[in-house]
Amino acid sequence: MPFDVYLNVAVGGVLTGLVYGLMALGLSVIFGVVRVVNFAHGEMMTVAMFIAVVLFSWFHLDPLIMLLPIAAVLFVFGYALQASLINPFITRPEHSQFLLLVALAIIIANALLIMFGPDARSVQTAYAYDSFQLGRLIVDAAKLYAGVAAVVFTAALFALFRFTLIGKAIRACADNYTGALVVGLDVRRLYALTFGLGAACVGAAGVMLVLLMDPTPMLGPGYTLLAFVIVITGGLGSMPGALVGGVLIGVTEALAGLLFTPSVKSMFAFAILVLVLLFRPQGILGRRLA
Amino acid sequence: MTSSFSTGFSRRGAALLAVLLAALVAAPWMVNDYLLTVLVLILYFAYTGQAWNVMMGFAGQLSLGHALYVGLSSYVAAMMFTRLGVGPWLGLLAAIPLAAACGAIIGYLAFRFRVAGVYFAILTIAFAEFARIGFDNWGFVNASSGLFLPVKQYAHNDLWQLRGSPTMFYYVILAATVLVFVLCHFLIHRRIGYFWLAIREDEEAARAAGIDTFRYKMYAVMVSAAVTSFAGVFYAFFYNNLFPEQVFSISRSIEIILGPIIGGIGTLFGPILGAFVLTGLAETLNAVMSAFGVELPGARQVFYGVCLLLVVVALPDGVWPPLARRLGVAERKR
Numbered sequence: 006m007p008f009d010v011y012l013n014v015a016v017g018g019v020l021t022g023l024v025y026g027l028m029a030l031g032l033s034v035i036f037g038v039v040r041v042v043n044f045a046h047g048e049m050m051t052v053a054m055f056i057a058v059v060l061f062s063w064f065h066l067d068p069l070i071m072l073l074p075i076a077a078v079l080f081v082f083g084y085a086l087q088a089s090l091i092n093p094f095i096t097r098p099e100h101s102q103f104l105l106l107v108a109l110a111i112i113i114a115n116a117l118l119i120m121f122g123p124d125a126r127s128v129q130t131a132y133a134y135d136s137f138q139l140g141r142l143i144v145d146a147a148k149l150y151a152g153v154a155a156v157v158f159t160a161a162l163f164a165l166f167r168f169t170l171i172g173k174a175i176r177a178c179a180d181n182y183t184g185a186l187v188v189g190l191d192v193r194r195l196y197a198l199t200f201g202l203g204a205a206c207v208g209a210a211g212v213m214l215v216l217l218m219d220p221t222p223m224l225g226p227g228y229t230l231l232a233f234v235i236v237i238t239g240g241l242g243s244m245p246g247a248l249v250g251g252v253l254i255g256v257t258e259a260l261a262g263l264l265f266t267p268s269v270k271s272m273f274a275f276a277i278l279v280l281v282l283l284f285r286p287q288g289i290l291g292r293r294l295a
Numbered sequence: 296m297t298s299s300f301s302t303g304f305s306r307r308g309a310a311l312l313a314v315l316l317a318a319l320v321a322a323p324w325m326v327n328d329y330l331l332t333v334l335v336l337i338l339y340f341a342y343t344g345q346a347w348n349v350m351m352g353f354a355g356q357l358s359l360g361h362a363l364y365v366g367l368s369s370y371v372a373a374m375m376f377t378r379l380g381v382g383p384w385l386g387l388l389a390a391i392p393l394a395a396a397c398g399a400i401i402g403y404l405a406f407r408f409r410v411a412g413v414y415f416a417i418l419t420i421a422f423a424e425f426a427r428i429g430f431d432n433w434g435f436v437n438a439s440s441g442l443f444l445p446v447k448q449y450a451h452n453d454l455w456q457l458r459g460s461p462t463m464f465y466y467v468i469l470a471a472t473v474l475v476f477v478l479c480h481f482l483i484h485r486r487i488g489y490f491w492l493a494i495r496e497d498e499e500a501a502r503a504a505g506i507d508t509f510r511y512k513m514y515a516v517m518v519s520a521a522v523t524s525f526a527g528v529f530y531a532f533f534y535n536n537l538f539p540e541q542v543f544s545i546s547r548s549i550e551i552i553l554g555p556i557i558g559g560i561g562t563l564f565g566p567i568l569g570a571f572v573l574t575g576l577a578e579t580l581n582a583v584m585s586a587f588g589v590e591l592p593g594a595r596q597v598f599y600g601v602c603l604l605l606v607v608v609a610l611p612d613g614v615w616p617p618l619a620r621r622l623g624v625a626e627r628k629r
Contacts, residue, residue: 042413090608097611099413100357104556104607107549111600118593222593226545230424233417272428275421282410282418 009141014263015256016144020152022255024213026248027155028228029235030162031206037242038179038199041091042099044106047228048113049204053079053211054220055117058126061215068128068212069150075212076158076205083204088197095196110225117222125219133216151213158209159248162202166244175199179242207232231271234278240291249289253277308624319469323462331461335533337574338468339526344554344566345475346522351552352561353483354515355495357412360401360419362547363426364394364520368527369537370430373442376532383457383528390524397422398520402513411498420545427543441538444531457532464533471529472567475522479563482518491515495561557606559613568615576602 028050035043043049056075060066090109094102135146166172178185178195185192214220231254239250254274261273281288304312322334343361350356371393372386401422405415431439452459457467482488490511493501502508531537541547558569580595610617619625 036413090604093608099416100351100552100556100560101607101611103357103359104553104603107553108600108603108607111603112597115593115596115600119591119597123592230420230545234421237414237417266432269428269432272425275425275428278421279404279418279425282414282421283404283408286408286410286414 011260011263012141013143014259016142017148018256018259019252020144020148020255021217021259022252023152023155023159023248024210024217024251025231025235025255026239026251027159027213028207028210029232029239029251030159030244030247031203031210032232033236033239033241033244033247034162034206035200035203036236038175039087039091039095039196041095041102042106043200043203044103044229045110045113045225046207046232047225047230048110049079049083050207050211050214050228051117051220051222051224052082052113053208054215054224055121055126055222057212057215058128058220061128061130062126067130068215069154072154072158072209072212076209079208080201080205082201084197084201086204087200088193091200092193092196110229114222114225121222123221123223125221127219128215130216147216151216154213155210158206159244162206163244165202171195171198227271231274234274237288238277238281240288243288243290246288246290253289305624307622311622311624316473323465328461331465333574333578335461335465335468337570338465338472339529339533340550340554340570340574341567342468342472342475343523343526343551344558344570345472345479345563346519346526347551348555348560348566349479349482349522350515350519352555352565353479353488353495354491354512355498356512356515357416358419358516358519358548359416359545359552360421360423360548361519361523361551362543362545363397363419363423364523365527365530365547365551366423366426366430366537366539366542367397368394368524369531369542370436370442370527372528373444373531373537374436376444377442382455383532384455387525387528390528391521394524394527395517395521398516399513402516406509406512420548423543423545423548427539430539430543436539439539441536443537444535446535457529464529468529471525476563476567478522483563487511487514553603555613557603557613559615562613562615562619564619565613565615568618569613572606572614 028046032043032046035041053075056078057068057071060071060075061068086109090105091102094105130147132146132150137144137146137149166176174185174190175195175198177188177190178192178199182192185195211220235250235254236247237250238253239246239248254277257273257277258270261270285291319334319338323331326334343365347358347361350358368387368390371390372383375381375386375389376383401419404410405418410418430436436442447458452463454463454467457464483492490501490506493504493506494508494511498508527542530542554569554573555566556569557572558567559565577595577599580598584591584595606614616625
């Protein structure tokens with residue numbers, strides 16, 4: 006196979022990986038601050054995907070335009086979820102949190118199944134088959150838009166955490182829970198905000214993924230798992246790590262799908278996870294665990 | 296306290312156990328075929344839940360990938376049966392060391408590098424998923440088209456080949472559930488059990504007290520995996536068909552662990568009670584739905600999810616500990 010093919014597939018993998026990275030970033034932010042593993046992460050993404058599908062098929066609203074509104078809906082959803090159901094669980098053992106979120110995941114996935122049936126839905130945008138040519142490189146328009154939007158969204162989130170007072174307060178909560186309480190931060194509200202931001206990330210990622218694939222209600226667990234793999238690969242608690250992990254996994258999957266059969270591609274993602282856990286448990290960009 | 300020294304159960308607890316066991320032994324004469332199949336399912340989950348509980352409930356190591364041990368063992372036994380004509384009990388002899396070895400590999404990799412907590416849980420999922428995709432693409436085991444055991448009408452029950460009526464399967468899984476209950480009861484009252492509990496409560500303190508935590512965590516994974524492997528063999532011969540997509544799937548792993556968490560983690564009765572509660576709930580919802588003629592795919596699972604949610608919100612320790620206190624048969628706090 007000519008080198009061009011590999012290059013094109015790898016570039017496609019990078020762009021998809023950026024979207025994966027944004028999805029994983031949501032999980033990383035939630036775990037890094039609230040210390041709860043969101044086992045309903047993939048299901049939250051499918052919610053966003055189906056909102057995008059419905060808006061497109063009923064009102065012909067382009068997913069890229071609806072990116073921010075849908076992310077906002079997911080933010081409210083995440084905020085409410087943390088403030089009501091999850092907050093009492095933050096001091097409970099891991100398995101108890103796990104059960105709560107698995108129950109939520111079951112409810113969300115099957116509610117979607119009742120509403121939309123088991124079949125895949127697709128969004129046929131005008132630019133679905135467009136592509137750009139840069140020399141010998143051919144890039145799908147949809148993938149390029151999705152990748153760029155993911156980078157912009159991630160950059161905005163970085164800025165929020167780095168330069169705003171709220172971001173500073175959230176980072177303070179993550180660094181030292183007791184300290185944050187002592188200086189008078191409203192930790193409960195900040196946790197809800199963080200969960201909302203995480204949900205907004207995965208919501209935005211879901212809207213972009215609608216351009217790249219057809220959603221079904223039962224997509225959730227696979228993507229929850231993928232988000233874990235990416236977060237651990239990149240480094241838990243490291244925001245750039247999530248993006249780097251996403252790109253690494255995206256490229257690996259794309260090349261594995263090309264070299265072998267597409268059905269084995271996630272095996273390579275798990276292989277990377279195992280290697281990282283063994284030789285660099287803190288992740289590629291993670292800080293060494295205390 | 297009136298606890299008898301030799302068994303560790305209070306007199307009332309022993310009486311309760313005896314009544315439950317008697318009811319389960321007598322059940323095939325009292326229920327129809329459908330209910331018997333439900334009981335088989337309940338005992339299957341009681342068994343796997345008990346096996347998982349050794350790792351999580353006793354030693355505090357959260358495994359979310361027990362479908363790996365079930366799947367591997369079911370494939371080993373089924374392959375030996377269909378290709379070599381070797382019966383399930385010999386298949387079990389091959390499956391147990393294999394499952395234990397897999398558990399040992401995962402445990403060794405994780406515990407050597409201090410991979411713990413959520414990371415460890417994800418590692419167990421990763422191995423199960425790895426196996427799922429691997430088997431799904433492995434022609435030798437028929438890949439995704441699945442493996443089928445020959446189903447014939449058997450004139451009599453053949454316990455040696457595990458071919459026969461649902462009643463025979465019921466007694467096999469009942470015996471296994473009783474055995475694993477006794478085994479867990481034995482282990483938890485021995486040195487190894489106390490070491491596990493010490494590790495679960497505070498690993499650093501356990502190490503400081505001179506416990507070889509690496510070794511005892513390895514024992515926990517291997518015992519749990521080895522015990523789970525019988526469930527895999529049983530699964531293969533009870534359902535007669537195996538698909539990687541099904542046996543290794545993450546939802547299988549989750550099914551295994553819901554029972555003990557709902558019932559009460561770290562208790563001996565929790566996994567049994569949890570299996571009754573969850574499978575009973577699922578089947579009741581099925582019956583109610585079909586009675587009302589509701590044919591809505593997903594509706595049952597939504598109710599199921601809501602019930603799970605309510606239980607975990609209302610009963611943080613599971614159903615069994617508060618129930619045991621009410622019945623006056625509480626196990627000692629562990």
